[in-house]
Amino acid sequence: MPEKVKCEMRSWENVYQVSRKLAEKIKRSGYQPDIIIGLARGGWVPARNLCDFLGVKDLVSLKMEHWGVTATPDGEAKVKFPIKLNLSGKNVLVVDDCSDTGKSLVEAKKYVEKLRPKQARTATMQIFDTTPKEGIPDFYVEKIPWIWVIYPWNMTEDLINLVSKLLGKRGKMHIDHIRKGLEEEFEVSIDAKFLKEIMLESERRNKAMRIGDEEDHWISVVE
């Protein structure tokens, strides 16, 4: 997550409808995958939805290592948990939530193509104005100005990261100011009760710490 960032929260219903539209595009193209590969962790929910919409039973996960192709001695894309896959004669669909730099998607497709499937295609729900040409998937639904999309399955982690940024910058903060800071700096509105839960979980993960008993002041914990 970059330093300065405009965020947009997506609901479960939104994600479901966007995955449905993605499935419609894929169907209209005539492409019928035999197997769907969901990139961990962001691609899991759209990948699972596409299985349902497209009638695909085989669903596997792939986690690309982010240092990528150039950093490995043999120039191969690296995956974190290698999986034994026989893709011969199969139509493959590689799915992620969005394509930002496109790196994961490009590497995943390279990796898959070495396994000699019949065909391989890529799909995401969103791409950005800034997504480089090679990172644009074969199928996508929305092309939007760059923002940080907060998907519902990553809300806790994203909010903890945003709060850490605020605390890191300003030092000690009262929870009300954290809430205001989230709105002002990241355009993220959450209610007080939920923010309290996030702060407690952030404390459990040793990323923030509550100081004092009576007042709800928090500081960041340097990792």
Add this chain to the structure above:
Amino acid sequence: MPEKVKCEMRSWENVYQVSRKLAEKIKRSGYQPDIIIGLARGGWVPARNLCDFLGVKDLVSLKMEHWGVTATPDGEAKVKFPIKLNLSGKNVLVVDDCSDTGKSLVEAKKYVEKLRPKQARTATMQIFDTTPKEGIPDFYVEKIPWIWVIYPWNMTEDLINLVSKLLGKRGKMHIDHIRKGLEEEFEVSIDAKFLKEIMLESERRNKAMRIGDEEDHWISVVE
């Protein structure tokens, strides 16, 4: 899916809240997983949610073969897409949507334990009154009378299966009667527009076929 079956649809919001409660139970127990294993395909969404709630980065997928332990020559649990996993020193959490017979969960845990993790635990959102003792996960939220839970990520597939059952029993049916049949036999209410989409998708998958042009009559396609 059994022949006669009472169904219950769950919303995305419901699944999210139940996964959150599941995470709370796990946190209260003091168990902190280092890696989450989501069983394909049903366990993917709760597994992804638990990663977020519990702060777990490593997420992998496992697909158990259903003929299971006894059917393999060497008595080992079989997985469909074998994955290279180093679990030594790690706390593992195996996640599925629900535990019905408990077979997948039990086999997955056996498979994981052969890889000698530090600890392995299991978690599902629901179990049933009928779930055998050995199939009860370490963590679950709801214990309910046996029903077929229609999760939102499997709605298309489940509805196509239910419609196939109706058509198989009664032969030619008008779409309005299919809708009534879903209500009467499975306690599933869906609106006419959505049912039409399901029928068209069912036709695309060669499971049902529309007959005649003017009236919306459908028959099942014998596979």
